[in-house]
Amino acid sequence: MADVRLENVSKKFGSVEAVAAFSETIREGEFVSLLGPSGCGKTTTLRIIAGFERATTGRVFIGNELVSCSETNLYKPPEERNIGMVFQSYAVWPHMNVFANVGYPLKVRGMDKKKIREKVQHVLELVHLEGLDRRLPSQLSGGQQQRVALARALVAEPALLLLDEPLSNLDAKLRESMRFEIKDVQRRLGITVVYVTHDQAEAMVMSDRIIVMDRGYVQQTGSPRDIYETPANRFVADFIGLINFLEGNLVSTEGTEGVVALAGIPGPVHLRGRLHAAMKAGDRVVLAARPESIAVLSEPAPGAVPGRLIRKIYLGNEMDYRVALGPLEVRATGPAATDGLAEGSPVWLDFNRIVVMPF
Ligand SMILES: Nc1ncnc2c1ncn2[C@@H]1O[C@H](COP(=O)(O)OP(=O)(O)O)[C@@H](O)[C@H]1O
Ligand SMILES: [Mg+2]
Incomplete structure (x- = not known):
């Protein structure tokens, strides 16, 4: 488990300021959503935390360890950050069955087969996919495929789980129930989660705190109730409900x-x-x-x-x-x-x- 701290993080793509002056701390075990309209800088922020993107300015800490610092040019690649990540597209390997998909991160680390089996079984139970380990992704529903992606992100017991609009390809009813499942898994593991969404209802249901962004800037950070009842400005008031x-x-x-x-x-x-x-x-x-x-x-x-x-x-x-x-x-x-x-x-x-x- 880990807390995450970003200090004055910004990211420019040419003249586009994707993220600006971003300073926030996400506490250990907390579920925090980055919420805002398309293009406001959510994915870029998440990718900076993950290490897929280098920040233009600022520092990033994961659990007291400095993983990125623009001034000293320090930069740890994603594989050294102990994170799990789930993307919008299911990103499961179509030619591998559920077991192979989920066990892959452990296999790459050279873990022995018996241990891999134990850990995969455990995480499949956690996401309610027990018994489906021999199926290919094409034999699963969209929701099940996304749970495979979630299981794979969790199997190596990351300190931090990052999710980028993981439910947006699912139909409304499934999306609703998956919100609770993800939240339930997070509670049971006590894991720190940063969750990206443009859907305010999703952010409200799942988050301990919400960071509302617009055009690269944080507009407000607070509990769902704070954000809804005491919006910091017109943008937040209008965006939330x-x-x-x-x-x-x-x-x-x-x-x-x-x-x-x-x-x-x-x-x-x-x-x-x-x-x-x-x-x-x-x-x-x-x-x-x-x-x-x-x-x-x-x-x-x-x-x-x-x-x-x-x-x-x-x-x-x-x-x-x-x-x-x-x-x-x-x-x-x-x-x-x-x-x-x-x-x-x-x-x-x-x-x-x-x-x-x-x-
Ligand atoms: N690799 C890139 N090159 C150029 N511009 C980018 C790149 N990635 C993101 N952007 C721009 O940065 C801004 C923020 O993008 P993004 O973080 O993906 O927003 P969100 O996830 O909130 O929709 C947008 O204007 C987007 O077009
Ligand atoms: Mg995005």
Whole structure:
């Protein structure tokens, strides 16, 4: 097991700054995801940790050992870093059966056959592939093939497991169950995991902490709850789940709260929210509110904002509402069981847990 420390790591490909000023510590036994849109630098960061890519600046430590340092030109190749890695494409050898695929890293190290057999059996049980050791990859489903890749990454008992979008080629249902399987394996082994994904739900379900990236830069690091409930900026708020942004002006502040006059709708409409940063009356601001923290009411209520229900969509477990506030459109959700609202009818929006962000 190992912790991982990156200090001021950056990577340039010509003029492209793939990763910039990346400084983070991943603790021993922790499951950390690198999350962000395509091209934000996740894979490059992971490859720098693995040693497949040399950083332009900075230092990388794996378990107190310096494995990469741009200043002294120190660079340990991947095979000296004691890591396991799983990629998006299954990358299992098609001509080798499951046993040979999984045992390969041990065979290369010259381990004796009996020991290899023991270790392979053990890791196949861990990923629920026991009994399939004689099958060829072509005789396995996509999910099983990806579990072979996972078993192969784990068989040499690496200190650190790196996974790069390992589930993105699987169908939705399998992806969902594999999330839990990977997490379960990580817990049982107590292994440190760095997991790359562009799928926020995946990162939320699996991670102890999430590092959100955009255009090479870390935008926020925190627990799934931190990231969802107190996003550091508009990018993070927008990337993690659905959120409404409504523009306005700060009318007054009181401690950590502020009252905002909404812009662009007949009013005045004033809403109270938690101030995201130091701001003063008169500032242009953005109100951020998650759909699930806006209740759609069929009657007026104190503080609720009048609007009109444009559209409602039944999602099984909940309703998805689109409500017009003047020219603005707000998305809200509510329980499907008690939905009695008609499209086109007047409604009142009761905003809760509003965050007031700088414009
Ligand atoms: N070998 C490379 N040569 C040139 N540019 C690259 C190379 N690898 C990645 N990039 C660029 O670096 C940026 C980050 O890429 P990457 O780390 O693969 O992002 P992600 O995994 O988040 O989608 C992108 O703009 C990508 O085009
Ligand atoms: Mg990538």
